[in-house]
Amino acid sequence: MRPFRIDVLTLFPGIFDGYLGQSLLKRAIDAGLVEVHLWNFRDWATDRHKTVDEPPYGGGPGMLLKCEPIFACVEAVNAQADLPGQLVMLTPQGEPLNQQLIEKLAGQQRITLLCGRYEGFDDRIIQGLKPLEVSAGDFICNGGEVPAMLVIDAVIRLIPGVLGDETSAKYDSFSSAALLEYPQYTRPREFRDMRVPDILLSGDHGAIAKWRHEQSLERTRQRRGDLLSGSADDPQS
Structure with a gap:
């Protein structure tokens, strides 16, 4: 059986270093049940400053993530495996994260998590890539990395073989x-x-x-x- 693959696209892959090396997730990775791959948007920026953000048209605070490096990153990462995977954008404007949505994601063979920063994404990224937009709750984080960890933590519990007792997830709160x-x-x-x-x-x-x-x-x-x-x-x- 092929491992469940998770790709995380972010400006700060180092945030995940300690998380990936601990507890149940580490054991699942070591056992070959789960793969987690980290990718940095800046690796697909084409200018010498590795620019990934610009001020919004029409004015306003903050910076927006640009189309070019995000599209290039997603398309390159999708090509890393024969299945493109479910693309998930972590955003406070998305569908509320709940157990039923986690079960849906765990039913895939691969998920790709888009972690925003600053004031978010140029809306053409949503229009063109058509991600599943997911919100961890009615609050604002500094970026999508912590919500992505929530998704990973909840999804891997439902991957066969990850939990020592396969009935544990069945009786969790918010189960079916x-x-x-x-x-x-x-x-x-x-x-x-x-x-x-x-x-x-x-x-x-x-x-x-x-x-x-x-x-x-x-x-x-x-x-x-x-x-x-x-x-x-x-x-x-």
Whole structure:
């Protein structure tokens, strides 16, 4: 099976150095389950100053990433493998990042992440390359690198073989069940007058599964009732 390939296009590839060398992602890369390739937009700039940004037409603050180096970079990176991959632009104007979108991306064999900087991209980059625009949330980061790490972190959990227990992702919050995860406990049984629920010590797996589902429902109702809207678990349905 070929590894899941992730290409990251950025002005600051060094930001990813420590991230790629740690924890689950490092193990997935070492095991040949995932490949992550870093590319610098400046390598496709054609002038001696390696210029990738210019002031916006019509005035306004900041600088915009130029068409020429971004198009050239994306086209060159796409040619690195037989599949072009899903092009994803990290932008606060994009589709909200959620578990369903992560599942869609994990169903690809390759994704290419475009990390913006400054005031963003010349709009012709969006018009011409037609990326899937994705937002990590209703807030502004200094660039797309940290949102790209969020995408990578969430996607690799769904790649077969990456998690030690293949059922772990199934029960995560925001999984296909659209419920928040139930509360979990480990040793000791009692800590500062807080006890592990007796049901979890009963050995009755059917009762435990029922309790966990009920806890997931209650936690979702309390914290994220919007997730239940229109579902079979919605008391208003």
